Amino acid sequence: xxxxxxxxxxxxxxxxxxxxxxxxxxxxxxxxxxxxxxxxxxxxxxxxxxxxxxxxxxxxxxxxxxxxxxxxxxxxxxxxxxxxxxxxxxxxxxxxxxxxxxxxxxxxxxxxxxxxxxxxxxxxxxxxxxxxxxxxxxxxxxxxxxxxxxxxxxxxxxxxxxxxxxxxxxxxxxxxxxxxxxxxxxxxxxxxxxxxxxxxxxxxxxxxxxxxxxxxxxxxxxxxxxxxxxxxxxxxxxxxxxxxxxxxxxxxxxx
Numbered sequence: 001x002x003x004x005x006x007x008x009x010x011x012x013x014x015x016x017x018x019x020x021x022x023x024x025x026x027x028x029x030x031x032x033x034x035x036x037x038x039x040x041x042x043x044x045x046x047x048x049x050x051x052x053x054x055x056x057x058x059x060x061x062x063x064x065x066x067x068x069x070x071x072x073x074x075x076x077x078x079x080x081x082x083x084x085x086x087x088x089x090x091x092x093x094x095x096x097x098x099x100x101x102x103x104x105x106x107x108x109x110x111x112x113x114x115x116x117x118x119x120x121x122x123x124x125x126x127x128x129x130x131x132x133x134x135x136x137x138x139x140x141x142x143x144x145x146x147x148x149x150x151x152x153x154x155x156x157x158x159x160x161x162x163x164x165x166x167x168x169x170x171x172x173x174x175x176x177x178x179x180x181x182x183x184x185x186x187x188x189x190x191x192x193x194x195x196x197x198x199x200x201x202x203x204x205x206x207x208x209x210x211x212x213x214x215x216x217x218x219x220x221x222x223x224x225x226x227x228x229x230x231x232x233x234x235x236x237x238x239x240x241x242x243x244x245x246x247x248x249x250x251x252x253x254x255x
Contacts, residue, residue: 008134008135009134014133014134015084016072016083016084016086016087017087017130017133017134018134019084019087019088019091020068020087020088020090020091020094021091021127021130021131021134022091023087023088023089023090023091023092023095024091024092024094024095024098024126024127024130025095025127026095027091027092027094027095027096027099028095028098028099028123029240031057031095031096031099032099032240032241032242035111035242036242039112039242056100056103056109057096057099057100058096058097058099058100058103058104060093060096061092061093061094061095061096061097061099061100062093062097063093064089064090064092064093064096065090065093065094065097066093067086067089067090067093068086068087068088068089068090068091068092068093069086069090071085071086071089071090072086072087072090094126095123098119098122098123098126099119099123100119101118101119101122101123102115102116102117102118102119103116103119105118112242112244112245113244113245114244116241116244117234117237117241117244119241120237120240120241121237124237124240125177125180128181129180129181129184132181132184132185133184137184137185163182163183163186163189163190164183165193166182166189166190166192166193167179167182167183167189169189169192169193169203170182170189170192170193172197172201172202172203173192173193173195173196173197173198173201173203173204174197174198174200174201174202174203174204175192175197175198175201178191178192179192196214196217196218196221197218198218198222199215199218199219199222204218
């Protein structure tokens with residue numbers, strides 16, 4: 001285990017990234033635990049307000065991101081104490097900010113609504129991408145190239161361009177998760193590019209406009225996919241982030 005950790009984390013200089021990821025996940029989990037306790041009226045925690053204004057935790061999160069980001073840039077030590085400290089600060093700030101990603105996106109307090117699920121989805125996706133990076137996956141899958149291929153710049157650039165093309169097609173087909181993961185894991189973007197587009201995607205609206213059969217197949221596949229996976233995904237999101245409230249539009253129980 002020690003040999004693996006040195007070869008894959010310490011030697012490539014990924015220790016600050018690992019620390020930032022741990023801080024990010026821990027901060028998100030602690031924050032969600034506290035907000036769920038406040039929501040339930042349990043424990044010593046209360047909302048933070050000043051002058052009648054509720055202070056969302058995205059505010060200290062932005063401050064921590066600024067401190068951690070600029071501090072890490074200014075730190076010249078490779079994985080030294082300063083870099084590790086700023087990695088912890090940056091990870092904590094990112095956890096606080098992304099926990100309220102939906103609030104930033106909608107410019108509204110949607111924390112405990114259906115729209116608030118987007119925060120959990122972004123946190124899960126960010127964690128998955130960082131874990132893939134820590135696991136040794138290079139951007140756009142270039143880690144699968146041999147040493148001779150890496151020396152051949154033309155092959156290297158061609159590999160990047162082709163894979164990036166698949167990523168763009170996957171993105172236009174409305175498959176954001178596959179596109180992002182496809183930047184790190186080879187062939188994921190290729191699969192996304194070859195399969196049918198999501199019905200509401202830019203690709204479907206443009207390409208399937210004169211192809212009713214393809215449009216019908218895309219609708220049917222999207223329906224089957226959502227029916228199969230939406231339930232488990234929602235239960236997983238509720239487990240780590242809390243279930244949304246069933247409140248009338250315009251009301252919020254964000255604590």
